[in-house]
Amino acid sequence: MKTYRIRKPKIVVIGGGTGLPVILHGLRDQSADITAIVTVADDGGSSGLLRQSINMSPPGDLRNVLVALSDMPQMYEDIFQYRFKEEDNFLANHTIGNLIIAAMSEMKNSTYEAIQLLSKFMHVDGHIYPASEQSMTLHAKFSDGSNATGESVIAKERKKIDYVYVTNTADGKPVKPARKVISSIREADMIVLGPGSLFTSILPNLMIKELGEAVCKSEAEVVYICNIMTQKGETEHFSDAEHVKVLHNHLGKQFIDTVLVNTEPIPEDYIDPDVYDEYLLQVKHDFKGLRDEGCRVISADFLELKDGGVFHDRAKVVDELFRLVFGAKY
Template structure:
């Protein structure tokens, strides 16, 4: 385990997103002396999370569970138990994780997923703050360039159409969409706001299109950093360059708000990825550095690559080292 670094002044870093990319960065951030806040999407409607959000009327727990585990210092056995997923042959419990069920139970006990996450953060000795982006489950909608629409995060990539825009609504049509408590203030008080890594349309944007969060990110004095995905994603960012990712972010918020983009330039060996496990990823994102500069972004390009288990990931330690060079290069 990497030795934790201590500093007199802890930079306030807010990380916004969801999916598998967010915990990678948070795990490495936890080894640094930072005041960490994770803002996590609540638009997931697939798998165990989708079943529980429909059964218990709660925010989907999966991404929140992974973030709690990434920021917790609990013993490895406890973490393994929290993350344990029942086998698909187990009928009633099939594919549910222990952590998801614990979050569901606490959500029902407290009448609030937000309160459940705060209680679990204390119980699990989480180093930082974990907030759902909204205190109610949200429904993600997509409009495609051909004029058709899709409803539900798990449905958006199925037809592999070009996405024009995404937006969120409350689970109940009459419910207005608001940011969860402390989210906006955390963004306003931050030294740095980090977006990603994660699925552009289904992990990052579902947070930013909540109006209060989008406005906070645009208006914060913090450095806004986008960690660009290494691979394109089937049905979301096929044929995308790194500049295309940023253009989509700016188009959705109607303003050029990203200050710095981290781009991986290391090549993935052909045939390395295991398609039976990572079938949603296609090819590496192409580079358009002039396009990024036209979007008003500083570009930091280097080797951020980590290959493991037949998959392509960001090297969390390399990314976090760069984030700290950026944040300490600015006035804290």
């Protein structure tokens, strides 16, 4: 059931991956004025194949956000999210939703326009914008001086990442933000980063120069939802403070106001390694390090255990976000 207020707070959520839809779904239920800014750097799986085949922005993260903010019946959602089996020849591993977004992108000659049209069709409560209207390629420079190109490749290197940057996939030039992205950030009461992969879901958006600058200049409360688990090939052995330090170093400024940190321990041997093979260890806490980065720290039990996986409890996280946004603005 939605909670209605006289004034909906304008909350911009930036990221990608599987964590973003969880938070968006919770915000939708609280009747916020939501804008999701979604990464378009994915080059693996169904998204990667479609991106190569018809020169479109990768649809996977956009598809999951559409579903999270839609009020369509569960049966429609199940159809939209259905993934073909591996043995289904050229349809193998594609989701119906990805194929629909691909078709609409080709019809409208724009993934941006396709998402706006699908948002109306699916009764989306909020705004969904790809971070850029062109596909972008993620690059990483490692601490040993080597480089890697491609979101799906970087983590497989299992090397310490010094920094990441993005280029326009088509011509290698700097990436421009999509329409309405910058104005949404400027008008926001709160900007939420994550949860999601630090180097491959969150930073690709912030590495779009104008987008990152807009977040740094914003007067809104900037909240980072720290991951619960470290990730193979990205944040191995990272503390929560190290996550924040990477974000600050990339943008050259201490721009995060508040960090949400889960303190509930995960039961030993709970995680199913066959399904969640990218998870390593629970993120270590360094509260002094977070304060040294200029952040207010909110630590609590934000943990949800489900189906052998570790997730953020969306109700608890969203309750905290609303306490912050109303305390800061009203």
